[in-house]
Amino acid sequence: MKKLQITDLLPEERQVIEHHYGNQVHSLHSFSPKQLLYLRDITDDEKEFFSHRDSHHLTGALLQMLYKIKGKLIPTRFNRALNVISRHDEALRMNFCDVGNRILAVVFQERLEMPEVVYRNLENVQGEQLDDIFKSLMEADMRRSFDPQKGPIIRFSVYHTGEDEYAVVVTGIQAMLYNFDVRKIFCEALDLPYKPQLNAVSGLRSHMSDMEQSVITYWKKILAKLPPQPQLPHMEKLNNIHRQEAFLSYIPHNIFAQLREKAKGNKIMLMSILQTAWGLLLEHTNKCDDVAYCVVVPRYMGKDSENSAQSIVPMRLTIKGNPMIQTIVTKAFQQFVISQPYASLGREGLTNIIGQQKPFFDHFLNFHDFFLEGVSYSTVPAEAYGRLVVQNSWDTRDIKLGIGFRHEEDQLVMTFSYDNTLYSPVSIEKLFRQYILILQQMLADWSDNYSIFTERLAKHAISVEQTKKAEKKNTRGELQNYLFKLDLLQGCENGVVQRFVESSYMISYFEGDSLPEEMLKTKLVFLVEGKVARSMENSEGWYNALDIKKENCWLNELIFLDEKKARVSVEVLTEQAKFLLIPLSSVQAVMSRHPGFAMSILKFTARQLEKYQRLWVQS
Structure with missing residues (x-):
């Protein structure tokens, strides 16, 4: 890509750049804390990881990796390595800025604000307990957003887990991490020669050209004559500066026990119950009997996390006649089983097949982590150059709401990632309660007809609302x-x-x-x-x-x-x-x-x- 200077930009683009990074024309001949080395258009690869919103509030997909390292990783040496690589590698001095009609990569002369690094000693924690700790810590880290336009777009957490053994969690903007190998930092910190590796990070992209014709034909048939786009429940207009926020909730243990009983150990059946409950919630909100939504799953189920690219599977919930709740769930199960072999859709491929300029699907149910068998950190051998143990992604671009499901041994975790101009923690909590209410009623009326379910659901909702008002605290x-x-x-x-x-x-x-x-x-x-x-x-x-x-x-x-x-x-x-x-x-x-x-x-x-x-x- 051609390197640009501030003088190469249109006046309106220059105004945006100077709003974020200060006067660059004068700083060419003087010191500026945010002096740019150059600017450039982002590549096609980078474009796929950014929002296409009509606003200057840029949103990028996140990527997170857990490495297991063998050696002596001392905090002072890691900090020094980060400084050294930052001076030599432009990726660590880069931000991305939406200047109106295009997104530019901006590269600084010097990164004054270094990426955050947290050091923690976990030597006394072992086995499954250590794996559980990493799950919760990584989940929490992914809930913290980045601003692609300002400050570092990568952060690190370093954990001492044993003698000459360290875990490093790297979280950052995927557009940058896709072309930057963090092993450079590990090698510098451990005084090892760096050996470039192809495909250091697994891509999570999907072009139309990458898909076989049979896949395209299948999805064109499935996505023909879609019902109207459903309105999301409990949405509101809020006067906030746009950013993605997150809310964590847990399915109550008694409901989770019933879910496992109905699913009989089959994860696809468990997912079918959970996503059917969401479809019924959409139908209840929109007063209709036909809705379409999407679930996100691993492209290759059961494979280890390192190669678990995500794929989108559109789902359709249509209620005809007066079927039993169990029958509705079984049809959702069958629909997914038939569609899953064709699961190679990404965001862009989905939009191109539907043939609409504006994305039809404005929210996703993410079951990616739910299905992964994953790799246990405690059982994987450490490597001097860093062994990639787990790779997670967090993609909330262009969507109003994302709901992630994570299945653990004794609990089911739901993570709501939402646009804070449309949702608040209070409205998300209302949404979660209504979802649980529908899930609970589905399980109670499993063998009853849909009409009985809707009638009892309405009565149950009134009862819950009255109880809530009575218990409301000042x-x-x-x-x-x-x-x-x-x-x-x-x-x-x-x-x-x-x-x-x-x-x-x-x-x-x-x-x-x-x-x-x-x-x-x-x-x-x-x-x-x-x-x-x-x-x-x-x-x-x-x-x-x-x-x-x-x-x-x-x-x-x-x-x-x-x-x-x-x-x-x-x-x-x-x-x-x-x-x-x-x-x-x-x-x-x-x-x-x-x-x-x-x-x-x-x-x-x-x-x-x-x-x-x-x-x-x-x-």
Whole structure:
């Protein structure tokens, strides 16, 4: 691709570039922290990983890889290697910018803000427990979005898992990772010669030209005369800056037990029940009896994760007559089994077959991780150059909603990835509850006719809504009640609590999530519900386990120290955890006016000191 300078762009394109990266014309002869080396049009390969939205809010598909490395991977050497490769490889100094009618790759002279790297010690964790930890940590990392236009578009998590053994999780924008081999960094850190490898990353693309004529013919027949595009439930118009956000939920254990009983160990049957429930929800929302939607599955089921390209399988749920619920699910099962051998569709191939400029399908049910047998990290041998153990993708481009299903031994996890201009956490929670309601009613009416199911569903929905209204809590009252329970506020005047009611708020995080470092620096964080693990950075850069905290605990007591000797991280251990946040500025203002509150903090700190002194002596 031809390298461009800012002066080669159209005036309107130059305006967009300078809005994001500053005045580039003057910086050609002077220093600028965001000085560009050059710009270029993105390649056809890169184009396939980006959104085609009519907006400047660029969205890119994410890719995540887990490597197992043999050697001595020291934090300081890894940081140095990252700096060295960043100076020599333009991929690490690259961003992507939508300038209107095209997307440009922008390459900086220097990357001042280096990619995030987290180091953690997991030497004492082994076997299945280690595999489970990686699943939750990687899932949480994939829920954190990137801005392709600003800042690093790749991040790393390095875990010490055994003697001369390390796991490295790499998450980034797929357009960059597709042409960049992260093994360059491993080799630099371990002082090994780099050997280029073909197909270091498995592509997740599908061109029309790649498909056999029989496949194209099949899908043209299936996708002919589609019903009207269904309206998604609980959608709203929100005045937010566009980005993809995520919400994690778990199918209740009692419902999951019934699902497994109906599926009889067959994953395709289990998927058929789950996707039929979604189809029935769409029909209920749109008051119709014919809807089309898509499921995403591995192209080759049962293969290891390294070669598990994704494929889209369109599904059609049509209710004719008054069939039993079991019959509806069985037809969905048969439909998928027939279509699965033709499962080689990607986004672009699907759009081309339908023949519409605007994509017909605006949401996907993703069963990719649900079907993968995968590879266990604990059983795979480590390699000096890094063994690729798991590869995941997260593609929410051009869609309003993506629902991912992940099947674990004792639970079924649903991840909602949504456009925050159309959904909020509250509306997603409503959507999840309605989906569970339909799933529950399907299982209860498994052998009954569709008309009986819809009648009972309507009655069940009314009953649930009435119960919900009766149990609804006042948020302000809940905040006030919790604040009164805090040890820090015991003995303080009522006015102190009221001051904090005005400025504090609650927020939820999910299993595997780490609390943002900025939050721990600027707000007092209290654990209201759930359980978390705290880790502290040691002198070598690794985070070692500090303690486990349960409900009603203050998590960042070191917030008042301007210069900290070590950093503390907080990670959620339970399915969900709720936190109370009080801005540090509010606390400092109250401390200056209420000496009693300042004394409470002093006493709390002294008790913590006494606690750790006793633990030190006992150890």
